[in-house]
Amino acid sequence: MNAMPSEIGQIVWRHRNVIDVDCFTREELYFLLDQARHMENVMDRPIKKVPVLRGKMAVNLFFENSTRTRVSFELAEKMLSADVVNWSVSGSSHAKGETMRDTAWTLEAMGADIVVMRHGAVGSAQYLASKLKRAIVLNAGDGTHAHPTQALLDLYTAWKHLGNLEGKKIALVGDVLHSRVARSDIIAFKTIGCDVVLSGPPTMMPREIDSLGCRYEKDPRKAVQDADMVYLLRIQKERQQDGLFPSVDEYHRWWGADADLMKYARPGALAMHPGPINRGVEISSEVADGHQSVILEQVRSGVAIRMALLYLCGGGAR
């Protein structure tokens, strides 16, 4: 376990809502990682429960299916002793005929303290937060825009393995264009001082990559060269129908991570993936199950980092 950089001391937590990671300073990120370490200890206790959110009501409002993220939040909430309600709505808010404004007011009327929301529309978490007076909002993914808890758990996983992340290199490979994970990861890893390089089919890259503040290498071997972390993004096969790449086979041949590609990275580099993985598409089984893979640790980190955020934003620390 690595200590924080010495200059990071105790800080005053000023965040209520977490819409994206761009609201955090480097110091706050390290503070959060340290808090997550304490929370992870709770997970190892025989009685996995602390009372910091006792009497608080958390609502997991999911407009898109995401069993992993929802379960991870639910575990975190329960370990902090919150009362948990899962509210799943399939389809868009339009499909169910209620505006999000009404949903927000309903939640508030029911006395929710914490709302965790996953929604398909960019800007939905910000929107929900603007309509709630009392409850806080944690964004569990808004369309292609942001997925802050994923980026924070990635950061936490990397930090546990690599220590001080200043100057470390991360290569993000895959569909950056449609990836909220990539967008939040880029911000998080840059804020903490990493060098971020992107790779993937040019049709799956934003046109103005410069505005994301990172380099792009079409050839993944160049992107992965000397990297400390190789992060594979999930490929959604329906993108092929959109004509963004001609075949899964061609994708895997060029951008899929196999043992060969990992050789270009630093020895001991981490192989990371947000899950669920497509074996044989963006990642081969030899990498996914190999000694460099930290994919399952990421899952565990997710619970710890969500506990830390819930504690800090949800009232435990305030």
Place this chain on the structure above:
Amino acid sequence: MGKILFKDFKVFNGTEFIDAREVLVDGERVSAIGNSLDSTDAEIIEGYGKILSPGFVDLHAHFRDPGGEWNEDISSGARAGAAGGFTTLVAMPNTKPAISEPSLVEYVLSHGRAAGASRILPSGCVSKNREGKEMAELLKMAEAGAVFFTDDGAPIATSSLFRLALIYTGKDHPRIMEHPEEMSLFKGGQVHEGKVSALSGLKGIPAASEEIDVARGIALARETCGRVHFTHLSSAGALGLIKQAKKEGLDVTCDTTFHHLTLNENAVINSGYNSRYKVNPPLRSKEDQAALWEGMLDGTIDAIVSDHAPWHMDEKDEPFQDAPFGIASLECAAAVIIDFKNKNYPEVPVEMILRKMTSSPASLLTEKWQALGKIEEGSPADITIIDEERTRIVDCSEWNSKARCCPWEGIALTGWPVMTFVEGRKIWQDNEDL
């Protein structure tokens, strides 16, 4: 109707400020312009140095009527226009049903007259039911009073229909107004393809979408000797093509909007993706915005329009990606542009802006309306008084429009219209003024 003497005004005649300080209106028309005019029997309005301008002419506004009256209707739109200093508004025909036959043109005209506010002039669709297939009854609609033909909301669906309509209408009939967009590049788009799409992951609408359709329109204008007016221009590239076409002598004209001149994609980003900034064409890059101002100065841009696109809050108050496109601006548009110009382009004379809101757009209307946009002896007394010193905070809750949000909500702007007259009749006055 009696006489009104406007005293002590800076008189803008549609082209420039003139020496005279007084304008006399007799009935529906301007009867004299000068100094020390005979005030017998006249109501006197003291200007204390305010600007007297021809009423603003907006070539592009959406009133959702018929078929979407909860968002806006012709009456609320006409009153919104009056409160914004607009005396003539061209209603876009993409309603439900679309305005593509003479009886519907008459519907818009009669409802506009009944509103008793700004003059509403109808436009008609190029294609029947705006389906992009067959040409609509253009001549009958022109006869009924349509002043433009457009399938706005979408480009003219096929180049062959566009070409036929240009040949059919020629030089004698309303101009064709093209909404320049290449639909396969638009598909699913939400924001400008650039920084904002990269940061948000929202699907981008590349500037090339506009450029390609402008290139098509120019080629057809050249081939048919027809007249094409491109509306709501947003990109530097498309503007460059129009500049070139004008130099070549083609009869092409264009407009841009108040919001494209005063906002760019950074506003979308900085708002945290607030739907009030969602509009098509999208707010583009800072460079595109600067190019629009250059186009204003070098004469490429003929008019500034509102593209007023009102929505009830139940529709518009949604997360960015779920909300409809459209900015409602009629009631603050003049202040938005005057305030922005004074802060960012102080060297640009205000008459350059006013020209593109009065005489220049009016000249693109049909023959019958050529006297609009000017203050001359005998011209219709469509007059807007502007107080350059007046500062007001934009408050959509008190709008006449049924829209209740806009990008400038809560912002203090300086330089507002304070009184509006159509044909010598006062249709609006800022109650806190005078």
